Every structure is written in structure tokens, then in C-alpha cells.
Amino acid sequence: MLALTPLVRAGLVSGLPVIDAKSGVSGAGRSRKETDYLFAELSGGFKAYSPVGHRHTAEIEQLSGMLVRFTPHLIPVARGIHTTAHIPLKGAVTKQAVRQVFEDFYRDEPFVALQDTPPSTKQVLGSNRCVISVDVDERCGYAVVCSVIDNLVKGMAGQAIQNMNIMAGISEGTGLPIDGMWP
16 A cells, blocks of 8 residues: 555556565464465465455555555565555656655655665564655556565554554654664
């Protein structure tokens, strides 16, 4: 959602976004499917899971107000999610224009950072931050937005604390780490 929403709200999306997410095994939830979720079984490879009808597709569509194509993959790391969103743009939109949309949208958001190069999940390990890079493939007319989060902090636990802070009227960052544990 953090990679898609600014362009949707700016009215710059012209078609079906394709969202490709790579998740550490902790992002796939807990299950007794040993061959799917045990780190030892996944180590050395990666695979798509729920490539059609993933449980988060409906959530993304509801919040964005549009259809999306979403495929998550399991990668052999314990935590972190790297998403690459391929978003078709209306007309000839420049990289600088897309970057400006993101800068304006996230200007007052302490937990979202923009950078010029695609981020690494190591940058957000142990933090409540999302790091985003934007690019535009002018040849195809697509924005390519990469984002990373630590799914164990920015995921459900961090969201719960951040929302509780807002509801309690205290600083939304109280008790939440902004800086990751790397380098």
C-alpha cells in the first residue's frame, strides 16, 4: 500500500498494477506445512505462494480502490519484505514528477523514507520504517516502486503500537524504533 497509494491518490495510475513481493518466512505466517515454511526446507531457493487469490489481495484492492495483480514469494531469510510494484502511468510522466508525488505524500510521515536506489531489507531490520525508491520506465510507461519493511515490526506489531499511540493522543513514534539494526 505504501508503494501504490501516492500514485493512486494523485490520479496517475492508468491500468492494472502488478505487485511482486518477496517475504522472509516469518511473513508467511505460522503453519504446520513443514516443507513450505521451515527455514531449512526453504534455504537455497525461493518460490511463489498463493500466486492467485492471496489473502492480502482483497485488502490491497479495498484500500487502493482498484484491482491489482499481487504475487508473494517466500525467500530464505527470517524476516523482511521487499516489494516491487509495477504501476502503469497515465500519459508521459517523468521520474521527477513521480518522485515529487511521493515526497509530497510522505513529507510528514516519520516512518517512511525515500531514497534514490532500490532499498534492502537490511536497512529496516528491527525498525518500524518503510524505505521506498521510485523510478520510471519511460519506454513502457510504468512507475517501478520498490519498498522494504521489517514485517515483524512494521507489520502487525508496529502497526498496533503506532495506532494505539495515535488513539491515545501521544506521539505516534513512542516505543517504535525508526532506525534499523544495520549496518
